[in-house]
Amino acid sequence: MTKTMTQLDVLEAQSVYILREAYRSFKQLVMLWSIGKDSTVLLWLARKAFFGHVPVPLMHIDTGFKIPEMIQYRDTFALKWKLNLIVGQDVEALEHKHTFPDGNLSRLVCCKRLKSETLKHTLSGEWPRWALNHKTGAYERQDGGEPFTGVIVGARADEEGSRSKERYFSPRDTHSEWDIAEQPPELWNQFNTDFAPGTHVRIHPLLDWTELNIWEYIERENIPIIDLYFDKGDGKRYRSLGCAPCTGPVDSTAQNVREVIEELRSGKFSNIAERSGRQQDAEDGGGLETLRREGYM
């Protein structure tokens, strides 16, 4: 009579457990939402964990170069699901054109500045945050926000080398840096939920999920996912989403979730890294390690 849990059930239960543990432990908790498939699944898992509610604010780091559909999708669902959404942006860099698309920075330095640095300062509250007003649909500038001490992130261990060494709860020092050799241990289902003043903890509920698991879960739960992931007739789709100038689509005719799953199962991409469309990785020797040590997600 007892049902056996499927692999997706097991993954879901673990992620829900981690989200609840984070919510219980961190008063200043935030969840990063990149609009991509992983963090959207994470958002869905939060609705699972909190029985339809999302009691944690979401943060989107908008480099100003995101694919336009992403912003549209973000705003639609933020209103629909009543999300407490905060946006962070390096307005100064954009104003002074200190960016790669403007021809003034390398991809890697641009990524570091518009994403890692912006994230760091928006999390700490040193930089302004733009909060969505659900009545007007507009974003309102807020200054002097409290620093966030718990940051939920959708990283998966199968993405690339350094992510395979992450913990579910990973303390970061006062400079947001990741000291890999000095990570505290994590045992059974007990996590490092305590943190010294000035430090914060990154929380990774999706660590055990693979790209295929993500898509299977999207299908099972019928999660509305942004359609940039699907071919719309030109034989191309995105496999990983980022900034327009540094993210390329892959050749694929998958037009819906089912076809994406079929494609992944067929092994079509088994010889191509998921982030191969993301050109900043190549500049980092393919490892992302340097970026991640310094606070990249």
Place this chain on the structure above:
Amino acid sequence: MSTVLESQMIKNGTQGAQKMNIVIIGHVDHGKSTLIGRLLADTQSLPKGKLEAVKAQCAYHARPFEYAFLLDALKDEQSQGITIDSARCFFKSKKREYILIDAPGHIEFLKNMISGAARAEAAVLVIDAHEGVQENSRRHGYLLGMLGIRQAIVCVNKMDLAGYDRRVFERIRSEFSAFLTQTGIAPRHFIPISARDGFNVAAAGDAMPWYDGPTVLEALDGFEKEPPRVGQPLRLPIQDIYKFTEQGDNRRIFAGRIETGTLRVGDAVVFYPSGKRSTIASIEAFNAPPVHEATAGEAVGVTLREQVYVRPGELLVRTDESPPATARQLRVNLFWMGREPMIFNKRYLLKLGTARAPVWLRQIRTVLDASELTTERNRRHIQRHDVAECVLETLKPIAFDPTAEIAQTGRFVLIDNYHIAGGGVVLQAESNAADRLSEHVQQREKSWRRSRITPLMRSYRTGQRSTLVVIAGPPQTGKAALAQALEEKLFAAGRQVYYLGLDNSLLGMDEDISRNYLRDEYLRRLGEVAHVFTDAGMILITTVSDLDSYELQVLRTLNHPGENLIIGVGAHGLAAADVDLKLNVPLNPSEAAGQVANLLTERHYLPEYYL
């Protein structure tokens, strides 16, 4: 035949069978990462260009290719040729999917090995045929048992360096079997392999015709998935209690993951350690059909028929099944990973199930060197990498199961200086160790330098007997106003009285978690301060929100031999026997102060008092 199986599996995808987590452990440099790299390469599990890319990179840097580089992704790892942190790799055999956890072998990174192994259901222990059984081969082997891993195989690696000699293999097998037997682990197979050359890894090869057992790949597929723990009594540690009233949702949901057993709507349940009882009204879920039953492994939320007030950290069980143990003193077996040793008289934080509680080391019974299985007695502290049997003490009872009965609710970690520094299993409740605070007070009374002024002399001078007046009750019930009114009244009557008004700012309801952990420290200081005041012949008035019986006991113990008068306001939550005077809310401060003053007179604290 096998292709049919394979395509079957691909069709079903990963929604079906669960992944199996396997950890690869052993002494430094014995070839763990190489074994995994080789396994991935030989089963075509690597992204197609990956092997060539790593080979090309090695050629470019003019260093020999290592299969280990496929795993050791960190720059420091590659330059030092060592694994620093456990890596997870996803791997698929014809039978099922795996997460292989590549643990580091260097003692410096033992905490990383333990983090990796604690996630595993089975282990592969790798031993270098040339170097033989080494310190960390044994230490890792011993820790498996404590981590709760019951299934293991042993690979005797680098057989090429031993000329594929069967005698070398047999010698290591008998030596290591003997060791493992003492730790209660019986490996299913010993497999002679050459990870570098791939013999007996994914395929047998022709180097060791004398061996007819399984390859590593076959042995992995032979591990059994642990059945869900539904046969055991229900254990649901309460992680949190939600009520999203602002979103128009009035459900009061108790959330947590079922560790063992089965839960059904209508079950009569009891929370431990509080002992509160209720009945399951519903099992809640978002975007899922309603269910009437949930079992081990599920992260659930339930509502109750009769509302009870409990905090996160309690253990929910069924009344028709065996209850957990509750105790303040636990006999445990723990291993320590902190840089600072574990010492007496230091406050640590215990996490067991979903409970979090301050804890102190009370006794060290034996300390074990896990690599030699030699024990030491009479140690005063527990050092990094020690395994120790000891006694821990909390302030309030904690609910658990002895590890031999239910592993999931019998294991814990210890936090030192914000980080997990130790982990272990509870053997049983301890009943023989002296209570920590009583022992402290005994010591304190012994070493306290007494003046020649006796309590009696003070009483003559002040015309009163000293006492501590504790006003307890829920927050925002006018306790402070009462305390002030009482102080004024007694002061006006010429009494030696002082109101210590720290409560609400320090102990308010909206304090954050880290301050919550410090509540016990606040109470300790309050108790010590009260002792000085009562010893000095004063009447000390203080207020504490949500004081429970155990906390009150802390105050009483520390204030000893001073006396106490406990005023319970509103729904104070203390046992009736603990309270000397119960006052109803709303309070009229001066009227209530009069009642307390009368009681003080009645009890002869204010012998000459009259209104």
